[in-house]
Amino acid sequence: MTPTPIVDASHYVRDAPTAELSKSVGQPYSFKFLYFPIHAAGSCSRELLGYGKDKFAFEILSPANWGEEKPKTPFHCMPVLYIKTKDGKDLVLSEASVIEHYLAKHMNLLGDNEYEELLIKSFHSSSTMFQGGFASNVTWCPPEVQPQTLAYFKANTFPTWIKTHTKHLLDNGDNGHYIGNKLSLADIRTANAIEHLSVQPCADELMDIIKKAPSLMKVRETVANDPKIAAWRASKEYQTLTSNSKAFFLNPMKFMGPPKI
Amino acid sequence: MTPTPIVDASHYVRDAPTAELSKSVGQPYSFKFLYFPIHAAGSCSRELLGYGKDKFAFEILSPANWGEEKPKTPFHCMPVLYIKTKDGKDLVLSEASVIEHYLAKHMNLLGDNEYEELLIKSFHSSSTMFQGGFASNVTWCPPEVQPQTLAYFKANTFPTWIKTHTKHLLDNGDNGHYIGNKLSLADIRTANAIEHLSVQPCADELMDIIKKAPSLMKVRETVANDPKIAAWRASKEYQTLTSNSKAFFLNPMKFMGPPKI
Known part of the structure; x- marks a missing residue:
């Protein structure tokens, strides 16, 4: 897993009118997905990326230093999806359900109507x-x-x-x-x-x-x-996520540090 | 508030091909919205309905006997949106975020692109x-x-x-x-x-x-x-929901009955 790219997404990219960004976001070229190195709220998006890998290249990221990277995400939380569009823009989506709907749309996984x-x-x-x-x-x-x-x-x-x-x-x-x-x-x-x-x-x-x-x-x-999902689950990356997840859930508080109260 | 209509939505209406139901769901005529008689997870949908009342008639429902009505909802939970379509079909949506997205789409509240x-x-x-x-x-x-x-x-x-x-x-x-x-x-x-x-x-x-x-x-x-939202909030129905909500949150467990453990 590679560390997070330095893309400041504390606000959404606004260097173009939204009508132009809308055309760009509708034509993704490749994805980077940022989440803690466990399954949890990242597993469904990663599986969608694995399923669509013949169509879109993707990279799984986990934060190298979450404390430093957090302020560069839209809501100071993960997951975050970095989208490279066909016209070369770098766009960012946040919130698991929004990311999952978006990826599923581009993988034709939202039914026929x-x-x-x-x-x-x-x-x-x-x-x-x-x-x-x-x-x-x-x-x-x-x-x-x-x-x-x-x-x-x-x-x-x-x-x-x-x-x-x-x-x-x-x-x-x-x-x-x-x-x-x-x-x-x-x-x-x-x-x-x-x-x-x-x-x-x-x-x-x-x-x-x-x-x-x-x-x-x-x-x-x-x-x-499913052959494409089976291939993703057979990967070293997925298996590391599984063993990380098992270790994490034994004592989640330990990994998160003490709550700020 | 009127009691729930007897519409069995324990499964989604399937008396027509989904392509036909898709055309119907895209042309709502009026709505009935079912939730506990408090704001909570129902407030946003009710506000959307109030906002759109010039376009779509709506009715706010709360269960007369939730224990009996529960098995007739898609996930045994509320909120539920009952849609009467322009071609006379009765369709049902469940899950707050799905209902809110759907209503917002028909009220033109999802932006320009x-x-x-x-x-x-x-x-x-x-x-x-x-x-x-x-x-x-x-x-x-x-x-x-x-x-x-x-x-x-x-x-x-x-x-x-x-x-x-x-x-x-x-x-x-x-x-x-x-x-x-x-x-x-x-x-x-x-x-x-x-x-x-x-x-x-x-x-x-x-x-x-x-x-x-x-x-x-x-x-x-x-x-x-917003004038339309202000009108909804000025209604007797909204104000009852507010006083119900304040009473409810003083001791939520009392209203829900003891947990089944």
């Missing part, structure tokens, strides 16, 4: 909220209440997610996809939510639950078996 | 995460750790949000808008995040902080002074 796109984005949002709910309610909760919040997650959030998503997957013929018979952002986002659970310290008990949800397991397998 | 839309959606996401962060890290944290998580929010999340958004607002001329000189989804989302803080039990200490951020206060005022 607006209705499919709306449903795909709904499934995407639901699985993002599911993974984010685990992160905010379990991972980042003060350790003394984590047993309580994990129990709540297992008794409420998790079964509701499984039940409602299973219903939609069965409606679509239980074929490992949410919409029709083709891969979409929804499939990739859900698969990544499941992979997120698999790198947690309590992975065994979480995976025991998901293994009893065959329709969701089929999405996980279908995504894993 | 794709680049502006991407930035507006980034600001929207950042302010949604900010409000959602307060909800998950403070409101829904076990009460015994709330003083600690509120202190963390005030020392980290809150100042970072203020600092980065102020930078972008100054970049745009400090005119109460994020993009150009016109109202967008970004302005409305940020204003609603601020209003969310104002109905919390600890509103005084939170509002003391935001009052020292003049660029953000200007967004708040600009949105509040």
